[in-house]
Amino acid sequence: MRETKQGPVGTPSPATQPRTGRTTAASVAASTDNAAALRAKWQGENARRTQAYLAIREHLQEQPxxxxxxxxxxxxxxxxxxxxxxxxxxxxxxxxxx
Structure with a gap:
């Protein structure tokens, strides 16, 4: 295991993002809505790509x-x-x- 050097007590880890304010219910709802919209968009694009891919595969399988x-x-x-x-x-x- 690798040894890590830590600063004095109370020094935040460099990997920790600085806090800029409190999380509000509105910001949580907005990020949840955004994630849901992105997920829905990805699912639609993935379904369309899969349908096209399967149609091409079916056409290839028909070849003698x-x-x-x-x-x-x-x-x-x-x-x-x-x-x-x-x-x-x-x-x-x-x-x-x-």
Whole structure:
């Protein structure tokens, strides 16, 4: 076990965050609401990603040979990359038009 040096009694640990005020019921409620909103957003995004992933997997499993599976997988990758390029281009064109 590693020895740690501690300062005089009453010296806070450097890892301890300084207290800036009292925690109020409103601040606790706000942080709880924020956490719940972030959790809900993540769950929605994860569900959508999972559905897309499972649809691609199902399509790959329908292929008759391992070579066909790899070919279709490359086509999916190509199509997604082209889609991403289109989205980036659209985002860039809206940024410059403002």
């Amino acid at each position: 040979t391992p070579q066909a599976v790899r070919t279709v997988a490359r086509l999916w990758c190509r199509d997604i990359t082209h889609l991403a390029d289109d989205v980036v281009e659209a985002m860039n064109s809206t940024e410059t038009s403002e």
